Amino acid sequence: MMKVCVFGAGNMGARISEVFLTNGHDVTMVDIKPEFCERGVKTITGDLSFLVKKEKMTEEKKNELLAGLKTSCDRNAAADAEFVIEVILEKMELKKELLQDLDKICPPDTIFASNTSALSITEMAACIPNRADKMIGCHFFNPAQIMKLVEVTRAIQTSDETFQKAFDLMASLGKTPVSVNEGPGFVVNRILIPMMNEAMGIVADGIASPADVDIAMQLGAGMKSGPLHTADLVGHDVNLAIMETLYRETGDPKYRPHPLMRKMVRAGWLGVKSGKGFFEYDGPFGKEIVK
Known part of the structure; x- marks a missing residue:
């Protein structure tokens, strides 16, 4: 059992906390x-009740x-953490500020991880030079309690020891870790997000409807979920940032x-999280309205 601290109680942060919790670790989110923490607990409670x-x-x-x-709203809750993972907004300056603060709080052998989907782990490590070798990326996929990767x-700067500890920890959670040397978008998003971008271009050019684009890719390319449903699930603000x-x-x-x-993000049509994207949902995080 490890003492794990997860920073961020949103959809991904809550589900990552849940993964550690259900695998026997001592978790602080x-x-x-406080209302953000409460929302995270509600998410976990819903999953466990299911x-x-x-x-x-x-x-x-x-x-x-x-x-x-x-749960806590005090960063000092990580003072005795062995493994810290940040799951906060995808803004480098916010991540750096958090990491630099935690550098003063956490023990010197604490591993720092980021769940970023595209930002540079090397740049994050450089902001904590005294423990840059302890920085690693651990990118879970949505929904984190189900997806294996x-x-x-x-x-x-990451040391072999840090990499192996993080890799083994992910495997112990019932996940399938893959080894990645940092590059923009890592592996999945470097392939997946441009595919979503291309699918949007097909819709914008009037070649096919969003539903037909997804059906074509499901039946023609073996995708479990089409690129535009997947884009709605990820969130178009996240897609754009990547x-x-x-x-x-x-x-x-x-x-x-x-x-x-860009237009959809400006309209607030972010996908499942807002209730509308390429498809409509019965409210934020609701079920799709089939027309």
């Missing part, structure tokens, strides 16, 4: 407001896990975000 309903967990076990989950991404990172880091025009992606 930290966010900036497992009880499906008879994959007892009510007693659910209550035991929830009783053991700690974790991209374990080395910064140029495309901008790919474009900025590589300078390659093939990674330029499609204007339709």
Whole structure:
């Protein structure tokens, strides 16, 4: 059992906390407001209640896990953490500020991980030079309690010891980790997000409807979920941020975000999280409205 501190109680942060919690770790989930922490606990409670309903967990076990989950709005909650993972907004300056603060709080052998989907782990490591070798990327996929993949991404400064500890930890959670040397978008998003971008271009050009694009890719390319449903699930604000990172880091025009992606973000049509994207949902995080 490790003492784990998860920074961020949003959808991904809560689910990552849940993964550690259900695998026997001592978990503290930290966010900036009590209501954010409460929302994260509600997300975890809903997931565990579903497992009880499906008879994959007892009510007693659910209550035991929830009783053991700690929340806090104080960064000092990480003072004795062995493994810290940040799951905060995808803004480098916010991540650096958090890491530099935690550098003063955490023991020297604490491993620092980021769940970033595209930002540079090397740049994060450089902001904590005294423990840059302890920085690693551990990119879970949505929904984190179900999806098996974790991209374990080395910064140029990451030590072999840190990498192996993080890799083994992810495997112990029932995940399938893959080893990644840092590059823009890592592996999955470097392939997936430009595919979503291209799918948006097909819709914008009037070649096919969003539903038909997804059906075509499901039945013609073996995708479980089409690119536009997947884009709605990820969130178009996140998709745009990743495309901008790919474009900025590589300078390659093939990674330029499609204007339709920008337009949807400006409209607040972010996908499942807002209740509307390429498809409509019965409220934020609701079920799709089939027309």
